[in-house]
Amino acid sequence: MTHLHLAVALDGAGWHPAAWRDPSVRPGGLFGARHWTGLAAEAERGLLDFLTIEDAFGLQSSRPGEPDDRTDQVRGRLDAVLLAARIAPATSHIGLVPTAGTTHNEPFHVAIGIASLDYASHGRAGWRPQVAARAADAAHFGRRVLPPLDALRGPRGRELVAELFGEAADAVEVVRRLWDSWEDDAEIRDAATGRFLDRDKLHYIDFEGPHFSVRGPSITPRPPQGQPLVAALAHDVVPYEFAARGADVVFITPHSRADAVTVVAQVREAERTVGRTGEPLKVFADLVVFADAAPGAAAARKARLDDLDGAVLVSDADIFTGTPEELADLLLDWRQAGLDGFRLRPGVLPADLVTISRDLVPILQRREAFRTVYDTSTLRGHLGLARPVNRYSAAR
Secondary structure, eight states, rough: OOOOOEEEETTTTOOTTTTTGGGTOOOGTTTTTTHHHHHHHHHTTTTEEEEEEOSSSSSOOOOSOOOOOSSSSSSOOHHHHHHHHHHGGGSSOOOOOEEEEEESOHHHHHHHHHHHHHHTTOOOOOEEEEEEHHHHHHTTTTTTOOOGGGGGHHHHHHHHHHHHHHHHHHHHHHHHHHHBBOOOTEEEEEETTTTEEEEGOOOOOOOOOOOOOOOOOSSOOTTSSSOOOEEOOSSSHHHHHHHHHHOOOEEESSSSHHHHHHHHHHHHHHHHHTOOSOOEEEEEEEEEEOSSSTTHHHHHHHHHHHHHHHHOOOOOOEEEEEEEHHHHHHHHHGGGGOEEEEEESSEEETTHHHHHIIHHHHHHTTOOOOOOOOOOHHHHHHOOOOOOOOOOHOOO
């Protein structure tokens, strides 16, 4: 049996907005290194493929398109790429995939940041590109004006979505070219002859597009993986096509096995539409997870958090409440829809992550559905992806 791939999505105290008020959480540590390295170590204990770290240029909000004035939920976060760099030396195998936006970040900065993370982690870095459509986020930079989200219904909204994802696609292309702009053997490092670098093996990328004009080359040598993993969250046709153009992994949000069948088919159609070549996308389904060994305990725990928050939790992804055995049943059932794996979003951290690593994983191992040891050392290796040939050396 082909093993499932499992990832975990980390965000503050967990994916429930009242998670920080759970008795198991230490809210005073949310902005400390120990909290994050502890979460990463727990995920690595469970032999998970990788973890993702959320990020954005605006404070968290209970309103979809604008800030709110709530003070009873976690607000504030650490920079995801820098946080991943801190986690890297505290782990040895698990992949590290921080979020870095494409709407306001310069792709050159993203390229060298993720490449540096790949060096710091010895080949375990990835990147989750993310568009930012919120007007309040744009106001932090003053370089563009975005309309309120509630004004984006109809043709204007579709135009903006197409523009933002077109920009994101260009950003990914620029980043990938910059990662290749140094050939693998560009560094000679010959002290006797005084030659550190073979200048012929550094390449201008000369990217010209409607959003970016980038000459290159990068200031960072080609990353250990050649191309760090690119993973995108997608909910509709335009983002499916964005993922098909430039990502290695796509996160989808089905709410049933039948829904997963439909979405996977849409992803494969997007690959055909954009003419994707090479490896097909690895498709991961996202699930928000509350899991406890005692039947009914997870649902009761979520209900208490809902009461504290004053609202029932809603999510783009399906919300699971149950036992680890029931979660294993669901994962193995849904995988038949054509899924390669799952990205689990723990409702409360670290409690639900501990249940995933120490209860769910052993169940899947007993069912011969998950690895019992890391047998590769890079993130691409965990997912069975080969190290890509450098496009410029191939052209030579």
